[in-house]
Amino acid sequence: MDTVSKEKSIPKYINPYFGGVLLGLLLLVTFYITGRGLGASGAVKSAVVSTVEKIAPVHAEESTYYSKFISTDHSPMFNWLVFESIGVFIGGLLSGVLFGRVKKLRVEHSPKITSKTRIIAAGLGGILFGFGSQLGRGCSSGAALSGTAAFSFGGLLVMVVLFGSGYVFAYFFRKLWI
Amino acid sequence: MGPLIPLGQIASGWDFVIALLIGIAFGFILEASGFSSSRNITGVFYGYNFVVLRVFLTAVVVAMIGLLYFNYMGWIDLNLIYVVPTYINSMVIGSVLMGLGFILGGFCPGTSYTGIAIGKIDAMVFTGGLFLGIFLFSELFPALESFYYGDSLGSATIEDVFGISNEKFSFIFVIIAIIVFYVTWLIEKRVRKTVNPYKFE
Incomplete structure (x- = not known):
């Protein structure tokens, strides 16, 4: 009985060290081909710039931030990181299908909190992460992972402070998870 | 000799095809490692599951040593690899906000895309939050501009700041990673005795 329930509660994930070696090799190949590492938050930034440019073109042009990413010859969505992030979605879907994890829409949350609490926390977390990623010049993939691997001091700084502050804040929000 | 695209060895029309393929591999590895589940990810902060740390540090070690090896063999010019620039105050505050967002949201941007792919509504909301x-940041940018650009070290490398060579730094990094792997393995064994095993959804 016990083994059956155990099998059900532990999904088939690959060995994390094996996953890490694969990710490291992929990052190395990405450096070799493109000269830059992996990224993720950049695609959302392109989506923001593109949306604002469509809705309020004058405002976007006048802004010192949006205008950095607006070019006259192509849309902000025609960007390396946008295509890469579409790939991330497809790759996640492929793995999910292969390991049987693609299911109906659902909210994953600790039994101690409601779906609503989880959704509010996820939204707030996204806002803070998005805001922070702009100040940080990238997120956990672009700055922390790719930056550190390419010996950037800023990358190392983001890695240490991001995870370090996560441990500090973890105590206060433990009810969300355990 | 690499990097291929900056040295013009791949026609620029292939850029986006390559981006898509690299992204697919990236997403596959993230999902297969268990990063499409926020409760799996946040285990790293409560000691019941250190998978994030294992994947992350192993990847840094492999890519870092790989870059040094490629450079040594003359396959890549390390000077042409993009170094994320450093703006101390902006990056420290940004990282603290990201750390808080990580604990509240349970995802980081890349992992949330894979969460969406397998049907997690919380991952969709997180990505909406990112947007x-x-x-918000872009709209507030005029007020933040001097802070954003302040305290710049330019494209500072670890060698520039600490004065230790890339080779020495990667050696130290590997030693630290091995110690971290061992210690977190011990912690995980202890915590799992008290924390009820959680069910993945």
Whole structure:
């Protein structure tokens, strides 16, 4: 009985060290081909710039931030990181299908909190992460992972402070998870 | 000799095809490692599951040593690899906000895309939050501009700041990673005795 329930509660994930070696090799190949590492938050930034440019073109042009990413010859969505992030979605879907994890829409949350609490926390977390990623010049993939691997001091700084502050804040929000 | 695209060895029309393929591999590895589940990810902060740390540090070690090896063999010019620039105050505050967002949201941007792919509504809301957060930042940018650009070290490398060579730094990094792997393995064994095993959804 016990083994059956155990099998059900532990999904088939690959060995994390094996996953890490694969990710490291992929990052190395990405450096070799493109000269830059992996990224993720950049695609959302392109989506923001593109949306604002469509809705309020004058405002976007006048802004010192949006205008950095607006070019006259192509849309902000025609960007390396946008295509890469579409790939991330497809790759996640492929793995999910292969390991049987693609299911109906659902909210994953600790039994101690409601779906609503989880959704509010996820939204707030996204806002803070998005805001922070702009100040940080990238997120956990672009700055922390790719930056550190390419010996950037800023990358190392983001890695240490991001995870370090996560441990500090973890105590206060433990009810969300355990 | 690499990097291929900056040295013009691949026609620029292939850029986006390559981006898509690299992204697919990236997403596959993230999902297969268990990063499409926020409760799996946040285990790293409570000691019941250190998978994030294992994947992350192993990847840094492999890519870092790989870059040094490629450079040594003359396959890549390390000077042409993009170094994320350093703006101390902006990056420290940004990282603290990201750390808080990580604990509240349970995802980081890349992992949330894979969460969406397998049907997690919380991952969709997180990604929506990212959009809103970046929009807020962009709108507030005029007020933040001097802070954003302040305290710049330019494209500072670890060698520039600490004065230790890339080779020495990667050696130290590997030693630290091995110690971290061992210690977190011990912690995980202890915590799992008290924390009820959680069910993945």
